[in-house]
Amino acid sequence: MSKLWGGRFTKPTNKLVEEYTSSISFDQKLAVQDIKGSLAHVEMLSHCEIISNEEKNQIIRGLHTIQGKIEKGEVEYSIADEDIHMNIEKLLIEEIGPVGGKLHTGRSRNDQVATDMHLYLREKTEEIITLVEAVQDALLSQAESNVETILPGYTHLQRAQPVSFGHHLLAYFWMFERDKERLQDSLKRINWSPLGAAALAGTPYEIDRQMTADILGFEKVYPNSLDAVSDRDFILEFLSISSILITHISRISEELILWSSQEFNFIELDDEFCTGSSIMPQKKNPDVPELLRGKTGRIYGNLMGMLTLLKGLPLAYNKDMQEDKVGMFDTADTLEGALSLLAPMLASMDVKVGEMKKAVKEDYSNATDIADYLAVKGLPFREAHEVIGKIVLYAIGQEKYLLDLSLNEYRKFSDQFEEDIYEKLDPEQVVAARNSEGGTGFAQVYNQIQSAKNHLY
Numbered sequence: 001m002s003k004l005w006g007g008r009f010t011k012p013t014n015k016l017v018e019e020y021t022s023s024i025s026f027d028q029k030l031a032v033q034d035i036k037g038s039l040a041h042v043e044m045l046s047h048c049e050i051i052s053n054e055e056k057n058q059i060i061r062g063l064h065t066i067q068g069k070i071e072k073g074e075v076e077y078s079i080a081d082e083d084i085h086m087n088i089e090k091l092l093i094e095e096i097g098p099v100g101g102k103l104h105t106g107r108s109r110n111d112q113v114a115t116d117m118h119l120y121l122r123e124k125t126e127e128i129i130t131l132v133e134a135v136q137d138a139l140l141s142q143a144e145s146n147v148e149t150i151l152p153g154y155t156h157l158q159r160a161q162p163v164s165f166g167h168h169l170l171a172y173f174w175m176f177e178r179d180k181e182r183l184q185d186s187l188k189r190i191n192w193s194p195l196g197a198a199a200l201a202g203t204p205y206e207i208d209r210q211m212t213a214d215i216l217g218f219e220k221v222y223p224n225s226l227d228a229v230s231d232r233d234f235i236l237e238f239l240s241i242s243s244i245l246i247t248h249i250s251r252i253s254e255e256l257i258l259w260s261s262q263e264f265n266f267i268e269l270d271d272e273f274c275t276g277s278s279i280m281p282q283k284k285n286p287d288v289p290e291l292l293r294g295k296t297g298r299i300y301g302n303l304m305g306m307l308t309l310l311k312g313l314p315l316a317y318n319k320d321m322q323e324d325k326v327g328m329f330d331t332a333d334t335l336e337g338a339l340s341l342l343a344p345m346l347a348s349m350d351v352k353v354g355e356m357k358k359a360v361k362e363d364y365s366n367a368t369d370i371a372d373y374l375a376v377k378g379l380p381f382r383e384a385h386e387v388i389g390k391i392v393l394y395a396i397g398q399e400k401y402l403l404d405l406s407l408n409e410y411r412k413f414s415d416q417f418e419e420d421i422y423e424k425l426d427p428e429q430v431v432a433a434r435n436s437e438g439g440t441g442f443a444q445v446y447n448q449i450q451s452a453k454n455h456l457y
């Protein structure tokens with residue numbers, strides 16, 4: 001059989017053009033969605049008496065047969081038939097005869113491909129939400145076991161104030177919570193149905209777009225046919241949300257890499273998630289978080305590619321839009337891979353509670369608390385800050401930490417110091433004291449865990 005659109009042509013397509021314009025090598029990923037859309041369409045055509053009931057049944061049987069063959073890997077797609085839509089239509093006509101040609105009544109590949117992608121992205125978005133929840137679950141259980149594990153908190157990668165490790169992990173929980181909200185919200189727009197917009201202008205057949213939308217589980221019919229076939233915002237949105245999500249994955253990966261270095265030595269990743277070196281026998285490399293961090297580039301790239309693709313495209317469909325698929329597939333697959341690894345890697349990491357604590361004892365991250373101590377006694381905070389700066393400088397000169405200075409030494413800087421300063425400087429105390437809402441104080445972290453659970457379960 002020649003091309004489905006061959007009637008207008010007198011010459012066959014140049015072979016190079018055929019290869020260059022064909023999308024079957026990648027859009028065959030949409031086969032299931034394409035058949036699903038066709039089944040809904042044909043149901044509606046018969047309901048609206050555009051085709052007979054008998055014709056509908058023949059087409060449905062044919063589509064099921066083709067689906068079965070695709071599942072068994074028995075179908076050979078052809079580049080000459082360009083894309084998944086025409087490949088399936090051709091297979092259908094081969095399977096059931098000319099009546100198969102009635103399937104395409106009242107629609108076009110333009111609304112068909114858009115429908116397929118809405119269906120595909122809905123599925124992927126739902127799967128990704130579930131995977132994000134698995135990461136949140138892993139973070140939450142590690143946080144729960146480590147509320148009272150303290151480690152230095154950093155700003156500028158300089159030790160700042162000690163914090164609860166559970167609190168630190170929960171920071172990521174909330175980032176992923178926002179990602180999940182964004183994904184859920186995007187479903188509202190993914191669930192618009194383009195089917196029946198036809199090529200760009202609608203169709204003279206008396207079709208029922210609401211009916212196909214209902215069958216396919218869409219919440220709304222695109223109110224404008226031009227918009228329906230040329231809108232790719234839902235893909236842009238997915239790529240943007242994915243970019244933010246992979247940023248969070250990359251940031252936590254970076255911390256896992258730092259923490260498992262000998263310099264930090266705060267955690268150890270399970271052997272299952274690390275690899276060795278072919279030359280240095282002592283090495284245990286955090287390849288997985290490194291690769292997660294590295295994957296960020298392609299996800300940002302896919303977003304940039306899509307924005308650039310759409311910028312300046314006139315309405316309605318343009319062949320440029322065929323380029324919307326590879327990046328979308330790649331982002332979905334890359335994210336699924338990343339999230340599937342991140343969850344068990346977090347759940348199985350070993351937290352070196354003692355090393356974290358040691359780190360906190362060997363720094364000046366309790367300095368703010370001495371300033372607060374004087375401020376509570378009435379000294380303006382700014383002046384207290386100045387005094388403590390001098391104390392820190394003095395302590396560094398003496399090669400001592402703040403807890404090692406004697407009361408006499410403290411009193412050289414201010415006569416307000418009393419014996420109770422040592423209690424205030426104890427790192428556990430320092431953390432516990434930060435009991436303001438959302439702070440790292442243990443009581444607050446326990447509250448936060450409860451609230452995180454309420455969001456997740």
Ligand code: ARG
Nearest residue numbers: 023083109110113317321322
């Ligand atoms: N393979 C095409 C794509 O992915 C399907 C739509 C083609 N429509 C057209 N009028 N050429 O965009």
